[in-house]
Amino acid sequence: MLLELEGLVKRYQDHLAVDHVTLKVKEGEIMGLLGPNGAGKSTTLNMITGLTRKDSGAIRVFGKDNELQGQTIKKDIGVVPQEIAIFEDLTAGENAAFFGRLYGLRGSLLKERVAEALAFVGLSDHEKQFPKKFSGGMKRRLNIACAIVHKPRLIIMDEPTVGIDPQSRNHILESVKTLQKEGSTILYTSHYMEEVDEICNRIAIMDQGRIIAQGTSQELKNLISSEEKIDLTLSEVNYTLVEEIKKLEGVLECHLEGKQLTVLVRKNSGLMGKISLIIGRSGSDILSLQVDRITLESVFLTLTGKSLRDAG
Amino acid sequence: MGFFTVFYYTIKQNWRDRATYLEMMLLPIVLIFILGMSLNQVFTVPSLSPVATAVINEDTGPMGENFNQFLAYEKVSELIELVPVNSLEEGRRLVTEGEIEALIHLPADVLQQEAGTIRLITGPRQSLGTDVVESLLDSFVQGANTVLAMENMGVAGDTFGFRENHLRRQSLTAAEVIPGAMDYYAVTMLVMFMMYGTTYAAFGMKEGYLGPVGSRIGITPIRRSHHYLGLVAANLVTVMLQGAIIITFTHVAFQVNWGNNLPLIFGLVFLTGTTAIGLGTAIVTITRDEILAGNMINILVPAMTFLSGGFFRFNPPSGSWMAALQYLSPNYLAQTALFTTIYGGEFSTIVVMAGGLGFLIVVTFAAALTAERRTRV
Numbered sequence: 001m002l003l004e005l006e007g008l009v010k011r012y013q014d015h016l017a018v019d020h021v022t023l024k025v026k027e028g029e030i031m032g033l034l035g036p037n038g039a040g041k042s043t044t045l046n047m048i049t050g051l052t053r054k055d056s057g058a059i060r061v062f063g064k065d066n067e068l069q070g071q072t073i074k075k076d077i078g079v080v081p082q083e084i085a086i087f088e089d090l091t092a093g094e095n096a097a098f099f100g101r102l103y104g105l106r107g108s109l110l111k112e113r114v115a116e117a118l119a120f121v122g123l124s125d126h127e128k129q130f131p132k133k134f135s136g137g138m139k140r141r142l143n144i145a146c147a148i149v150h151k152p153r154l155i156i157m158d159e160p161t162v163g164i165d166p167q168s169r170n171h172i173l174e175s176v177k178t179l180q181k182e183g184s185t186i187l188y189t190s191h192y193m194e195e196v197d198e199i200c201n202r203i204a205i206m207d208q209g210r211i212i213a214q215g216t217s218q219e220l221k222n223l224i225s226s227e228e229k230i231d232l233t234l235s236e237v238n239y240t241l242v243e244e245i246k247k248l249e250g251v252l253e254c255h256l257e258g259k260q261l262t263v264l265v266r267k268n269s270g271l272m273g274k275i276s277l278i279i280g281r282s283g284s285d286i287l288s289l290q291v292d293r294i295t296l297e298s299v300f301l302t303l304t305g306k307s308l309r310d311a312g
Numbered sequence: 313m314g315f316f317t318v319f320y321y322t323i324k325q326n327w328r329d330r331a332t333y334l335e336m337m338l339l340p341i342v343l344i345f346i347l348g349m350s351l352n353q354v355f356t357v358p359s360l361s362p363v364a365t366a367v368i369n370e371d372t373g374p375m376g377e378n379f380n381q382f383l384a385y386e387k388v389s390e391l392i393e394l395v396p397v398n399s400l401e402e403g404r405r406l407v408t409e410g411e412i413e414a415l416i417h418l419p420a421d422v423l424q425q426e427a428g429t430i431r432l433i434t435g436p437r438q439s440l441g442t443d444v445v446e447s448l449l450d451s452f453v454q455g456a457n458t459v460l461a462m463e464n465m466g467v468a469g470d471t472f473g474f475r476e477n478h479l480r481r482q483s484l485t486a487a488e489v490i491p492g493a494m495d496y497y498a499v500t501m502l503v504m505f506m507m508y509g510t511t512y513a514a515f516g517m518k519e520g521y522l523g524p525v526g527s528r529i530g531i532t533p534i535r536r537s538h539h540y541l542g543l544v545a546a547n548l549v550t551v552m553l554q555g556a557i558i559i560t561f562t563h564v565a566f567q568v569n570w571g572n573n574l575p576l577i578f579g580l581v582f583l584t585g586t587t588a589i590g591l592g593t594a595i596v597t598i599t600r601d602e603i604l605a606g607n608m609i610n611i612l613v614p615a616m617t618f619l620s621g622g623f624f625r626f627n628p629p630s631g632s633w634m635a636a637l638q639y640l641s642p643n644y645l646a647q648t649a650l651f652t653t654i655y656g657g658e659f660s661t662i663v664v665m666a667g668g669l670g671f672l673i674v675v676t677f678a679a680a681l682t683a684e685r686r687t688r689v
Contacts, residue, residue: 049531074533085524089325101317102532146528 002027002154002185008057010043017043019209025187030180032200033189040209041189042082045158049079061154075103078152082159084139086131092118092142093127096149103150117145122171137168155179155186161195173199193296207304221294224302227252229292232261236284244278253301264301314534318542322520326550336554340505344562348494355493362393363441364412366403370420379418382452391444407435414445498568500622502558503646506584509551510609513592516547518602544589551585571654583669584646590676597683620644645669
């Protein structure tokens, strides 16, 4: 195992931020850590990188204890932090070179790696430009370049696509896949289930400091394969109908967001008629209806009782 | 090596922030010029014209003779202008009318009479002129008393033995010894703007150590101490360079007197800069809020400058709480040490002031390190 977490605990006064987390990441895989804001993902990552002290448990990276051999381990880890952490008054090239130097790169090797890192994130033409003139997406890409300039074995990416345009987001997701092909192991956190579903080999779902399920995307979906999700768009909003639908035998979860009603029911429960009746009685019309295939969203909804997008 | 990387790139960033750097250099230079020119009168020592004085010397003995000799000395005649009078009454009238400032009366056979018979008559208002005459008379009386005491002890001597070379000239008016307004404000503004170096430390530490970039650097293999010291050293060099430019420019353009001991001056500038960096680091590490830190600095630095007489000369009574408070102001310690160095004061004063700055450096950096460790999770 490239990374092993065992019974990891972090507490802030009365708040248990990370609650006995156990996780194993194999060499060469992309491990997704999925969970809402405040689930404990970033705290877990900070403990792995040594930025936050753990209260108890064990962290082994490359088979080494991260407390005893932290300095050695750090040389082979690259971190893409959630917040953009680059210098606005250094050019893109200088930013990458600064972090390259901190990882011990010098001379022609440093130049070569800086050029490679910038090319990798598509910023070769902007090497001499200052990030203050960059778009949010370009800054995010430079944020990644600074983390991979020393070609680390383990790359930790903490929500690298937050708040960027779709083009930059796709570029980043493709880059992550390429990094994996080149041999890197990636621990990727996000609260966007689609991207985790798209790029991760295995996924751990985290909520309230705990890992509540882990496995491949299909394994997680199989957990709730006996269920189906019904999405309805209503003409009127009536919150009492949610309570009524929840009382039906076979309904696992019901959730109203604006005029969008999501109902998780047991497969083949034949509840559609009864649900339509309740909606009709409430004075609302069904404008559209869709029975969805199982997604990570519905997995999360089933496991935690809340929508991933709202849970944060 | 991590230390040099942090140091080099921080210097690079500080240098690129030209607007701030120019502001930190141009503003003190402009202020030195404006304050120096506009307040020059306040700092100019007025020239002393000879004091109109009348003398009634009725003593025909050695005392009267020597007193006449004393008055004839060039140094004495430069200070008093003798106005002839015919009688004591006329002299009193001239004093009363303000025509003369003082009247000296030596009665006949003064040595045969009781002590205190040489009289100085002045008007009701004490002035610098009457002080000068009183000092001269005092010098004469002390010399005379010495000779009389020697005679009583049996030491031979037939004159009072005044010599012109017994009067030593201490510079009161030499422009190169007493600071003019430009010289004064060059020192106080240099210190004030070096203390504004706290902002470099506060914002530099916030971004490079406590903020997201600082956290990111903390994940790399660099030692925390190297990271911390690299930032401190870079900000210190930035502030030192600023100080050196102000000193050089004011010396060349305004002929400001920085004394002859430049190594000591730069040593004190180094201590002042380190104090500023220590203070800024402590404030931002304790508050963890760059806006709050910036507001605190914007209040603290002018207050410390005011307290130390940086805007106008300010000497609270010795022993008062204000005087004690001045010793807590790095500006006061730095200014006093610099003035003492430039104008040839006691070396022990420089040591005490430098020691005070050293103490503040230790306290501020200790506070910053304690706060940093306490907030690390």
